[in-house]
Amino acid sequence: MANETILVVDDEETEREGWKRALRLAGYHVHAASNAGDALTLCDEQAFDVVILDFLMPQMDGVELLRRIRQKQPVVRSVLVSGKIQPSVDEKEITQQAREAVEADAYLHKPVSNDRLKETIHSLMAAGTPQTWKEVADVVTREKGRGPRKGRDLARALRKLTKRGKRHR
């Protein structure tokens, strides 16, 4: 059934190991990174279907990391997990920026049950058929009259293509 490849990025070991175990038990191929650097290295090595990121991490926050990952892998689906409930004003701003800049595909608030996590991944995968790089590049070329620039162009084109209107919050 589920044989998607998932990347879990979380600095907290217990949390990370828990999710790793949960997803493995659910039948996914799971890779994990404890920091942004490792995560980006992994992204260079292979493609992921879904990346799960903790919102707050010491080196680089989840939003920034997601932006970097998107540059490498525009088609990746993302789940941002946050430990906060009501972000204070500053954080509201950050989240707002985050949404505009990267638009994580789903936001989840801790504590997240395994069922909820699996459900989210499932619906993200069902929402749109994964596009090949070629297809996406074609769209960009057709619309803009020039070759795709890595990152934003591709991400936008992809979103348009897949019409992933529904977001999980």
Add this chain to the structure above:
Amino acid sequence: MTDRKSPGTRDVPFEASAYLQTLIGRELFRSQDFALVELVKNAYDARAKRVVIDIRPPGNREPGEITVSDDGVGMSEDDFGRQFMFAGYSERPEQVSRAKRVPTGEKGIGRFATDRLGNRLEIATKIKNGTLALTTVVDWTEFRDRRKRFSDVKLRLRRQEVAALPTGRSGTILRITGLREPWTRPQIASLRAELSKLLNPLRPPVEFVIELRAPGIENSTSVTARSPMEPDVKLMFRVRDDGKVERTLRGREAPKAKGATAVVPTVAEDAHRLAGLEGTFFYYLKRPTKTRAGDLAPGVRLYRDGFRVEPFGSEAADWLGVAEKRAKRAGHAHVVPSRLFGFVGISRKEHTSLQETTGREALLDNEAARALVTILREQIGFLDDNIRTSVAEPRWKRARAEKATQLERERLHSLSIVADGLAHELRQPLQAIRTEADNIRERLGQLGVVDSDVSAAQASIDVSIDRIDRNIRSISKLSSGDLEEIQEIDLAEAVRSECAILETRCRVLGIALVVSAPAKQSARLNAPTVAMILMNLISNSMDALSELKARDGRRIEVHLSHSKSRHVLEVSDNGPGIPSDIQPRIFKRFASKKTGGSGVGLYNRRVFARAQNGDLTFQSRQGVGTTFTLELPDQRI
């Protein structure tokens, strides 16, 4: 001086040039209005009940005339010679004291006022007993000749029947022709206004009506003094025979004064000489509209026997130094001149020493006048003291409310920093527990293990995680709320969830925390306010109950209800109650009886609740318990 003539001496009489009259008539009566006002006063002095001023402006064909007729006592031939023809004569105060009505004029020059109005004056006057009236014509131009002596100007008196003065009636009719003014409508309107200002609106002269007939005035209307509308603060005072001042302050904006009358001394010397002086000050907290002020200009006016004494209270006159005081002391003199309307009544009979100068521009500077000013200034000072509290208090209150809100906001901010960190710290292990618990379930499922004990253990873990989560959520909510934000919430649910946080703590102390609230009570208000005050009250009750020796029966009841548009939240405990000596101070700062309590909690909470138009009150009986009631209005628009 001696009556005996010594040889070689000669008595030389003073003589006046006829031109003196012109000087008096034209210079002294600075305006037409003022001249007519003088004639009205003369009519009043003649004990008239009614005086009619009829103005017919000069037109193309008609020369125009003004008639002033009254139903006063009139003049006999003897009176005429003695009074009218004798310039500068008027009844002396000794005679005045015997008269029924106190004459307003005392200079004996009012008759020259007609010169200011027109060249020619026809007089018809009749006393009650006679059948024939006395008539004469004065041609004021005859006085223009400077070489002529005053006594050279002669009037021819005639006895004749006058239709307007039939047998049995008395009165005087003055007909002025050769008018000096065109008497346009604005001029007539100004005269009307001037006449209405002549009378004391609060104590008008008794049995006296002024009627003005002129084009543009429908029919004939009597001129009445318009009184300003009820002010925010009203001060009434009277100088008593013993020289003390009796005064009453009324008004919804003067909280200190509850309408009680007080007798106070004055520093004015010989104040008893002003006994009978009465006054009323109207003070408005906002500058009144023209209608509210009865079309009167602000200022303190002086009335003698109901008639205005000019120029006191006119816009230019700051005779009591109100404006000056305010200019000098800026924020410390609270009486704003443009909001003060004063009506001070003096009497010619009783206050003989208060005399105007002939130019009618001031009171003769004497002790009585100075005492008058002193007394009035004292009253304004008293008014000042009282409006100070009532005007300034809302500003204090607002500042206090702002301060309380600020304090709460700061408390909340530091709480939110702690709560945020705590939430983050707690959620991480919580997430791990959550995930691993699910993993165990999953793995056991995969292994095909079905065990009721394991299921029960898992269910218990789930419940516990939920509870921890709910508590973290509540704390975060509490600390991250905006104190000004008005939200639509289910208050019943909010109250229940706040109480849930403290339930365990209560249970540890053996306290039953009982919540009674409707299933749903939607409200529009600031949720953190309710949450904070509720937490505060419950924790106070917990402290109170901890003082009880017995652990049994400790109980806190939280009851939510609403009346009209107000939400009512009661927190009752059956603790020892608040000692009666502390009760009055409970909402004061630093009144805490708790050791370690700062004592600002309740004080601040109340100010805070009041800042949102709500209130925090309590009832307590020693040995029975305490109930605090929080009332907050629904902020629905």
